[in-house]
Amino acid sequence: MQKNANVVIIGGGIIGCSVAYELAIRGVKDIVVIEKNYLSSGATGRCGAGVRQQWGTETNAILARDSVKRFEGMNEELEYDKDIEFKQGGYLMVSYTPEEWNQYKKNVAVQHSLGIPTKMITPQEALEIVPHLNLNGLIGATFCQSDGHANPFHVVDAYYKAAKRLGVKFETYTTVTGITLEKGKVTSVQTTRGDINTSLVINACGYAAGTICKMVDFDLPLYPQRHQALVTEPVEPCQGPMVISLHYRLYCQQTPHGSFIMGVGDPNEPKDFNINSSWEFLEDVARQATTVLPLLKNLRVVRQWSGLYDMSPDANPILDKVPGAEGMWVAAGFSGHGFMVAPQTAVLLVQKILEQECFMPIERFSLNRFSGGNLVLESAVV
Ligand code: FAD
Incomplete structure (x- = not known):
């Protein structure tokens, strides 16, 4: 493995790979991505891969809105030899309680102020969809037709191939074990396959970003939380959009080949790294899904799995320098929606690192918002 690099990116998920591409396309040379397993082995390869613009905070809504445009042209932009399978079947967010409906109205006002074409619709109109x-x-x-979903493995593969063509090196099955600072500045990264001298490190480790920050004695305000999902046998196409019910904690979509992918959030899930699958989840998701979508009751489950959300205190990403470690940046805290915002998150972070004009104020994602006392919580997380 190489001994020196201009930039070391830790983590080969959607964030690490998209950041590598955005740096390389802007002319940065000698970039290496370190991944402890295979690319997409973290949350990215375990995610529902839904892409929605229907958020309650302006920050998430802008990143998602602008990322949708990138997903729409991604096959061409990255000259991908396969298909990222971005299908814009829409997202239908259903409301069964007055509190939720009031929150949806507020969220839609935010979305409309940003030009996101979400419609508020009646139960009968929802039934037509x-x-x-x-x-x-x-x-x-609420319904937004331009929301949709993509294939997370193909999206990462597309970024990986485009970055590789631009000269980025990828070291998989290599774990970062330490980071050396000299006089408060990053000088090298230790891995299980040798050390790399560098002055710029980007921590894109998702659920493990806190562990990486601890290597330079910084406590990142982020915790891992298990989320489980399942896939059913494929059946005839019958559901165009992703259906989300915040009240029932459910998201459920039919993939292009007919299987349903669904998950429920568990408010009692502890903050830890556990990714075992559980029987309780199967019962919970079956109950919630057949309440909202009763037709699904006879579907057979093919497989279940789990992954980790990297939760920040306000469910918005953290894109910032790591205090006390000059040359180190963090891009984490995506709180269950990092896949859909990745394309523009990567652009924003890279613009900041290269001291270019940022397309939106990156300060909204800074670490010091947590000490300011006026956090704007994202209300639309499943
Ligand atoms: P990851 O994909 O987790 O990548 C981090 C990488 O760092 C991993 O590959 C890991 O192996 C590597 N790593 C860790 N430690 C080290 C180390 N010491 N050395 C080297 N490498 C290391 N988002 C959406 O937008 N839409 C959805 O529908 C959606 N559904 C989801 C459903 C589930 C069940 C889960 C778990 C998540 C879901 N998400 C969804 C969230 C989304 O998956 C994440 O926000 C996103 O994938 C984060 O990407 P990442 O690159 O930051 O992290």
Whole structure:
């Protein structure tokens, strides 16, 4: 493995790979991405890969809105030899409680102020979009047709190949074990396959970003939290959009080949690195999914898995320098929506690192927002 690099990126998920590409396309040479397993082996390869612009905070909504445009042209932009399978079947966010409906109204006001074309629709209109929806107690729904989903393995593969063509090196099955500072500045990264001298490190380790920050004695305000998902047998296409119910903690989509992918968030999930799959999840997701979408009750489950959300205190990303470690940056805290915002998050971070004009104020993602006392919590996390 090489002994020197201009930039070391730790983590080969969607964030590490997209940041590598955005640096390389701007002419930065000698970049290496270190990944302890294979590319996409973390949250990225375990995610629902939904892409929605229907957020409650302006920050998440802008990143998602602008990333949708990038997903739309990604095959061409990255000259991908396969297909990232970006399908814009829309997102239907259903509401079964007055509190939730009030929150949706506020969220849609934010989205409209940013030009996101979300519609507020009646239960009957929602039924026209998803005919097997449970109308019982449904107050209304919001729908955005340009939301959708993509294939996370292909998106990472597309970034990987484009970055590699631009000269980026990828070292997989290599674990970062330490970071050396001299007079408060980064000088090298230790790995299980040798050390690399560098003055610029980007921590894109998702759920493990806190562990990497501890290597330079910084406590990142972030915790890992297990989220489980499952996939069913494929059936005839019958559901265009992703259906989300915040009240029932459910997201559920039908993939292009007919399988349903779904998950539920568990508010009692402890903060730790556990990624075992559980029976309790199967019962919970079956109950919630068949409440919202009763037709799914006879579907057979093919496989279940779990992955880790990297939760920040306000469910917005952290894109900042690491205090006390000059030359080290962190891009983490994506709180369950890092896949969909990755394309523009990578642009924003790289613009800041290269001291270029940022397309939106990156200060909104700074670490010091947590000490300011006026956090704007994201309300639309499943
Ligand atoms: P990761 O993909 O986790 O990558 C971090 C990488 O760092 C890993 O590959 C890991 O192996 C590597 N690493 C860790 N420690 C070290 C080390 N010491 N040395 C070297 N490498 C190391 N997001 C959406 O936008 N839409 C969704 O529908 C969605 N659904 C989800 C469903 C589930 C079940 C889960 C778990 C997540 C979901 N997410 C979704 C969230 C999304 O997956 C993440 O926000 C996103 O993938 C984060 O990307 P990342 O590159 O930051 O992290």
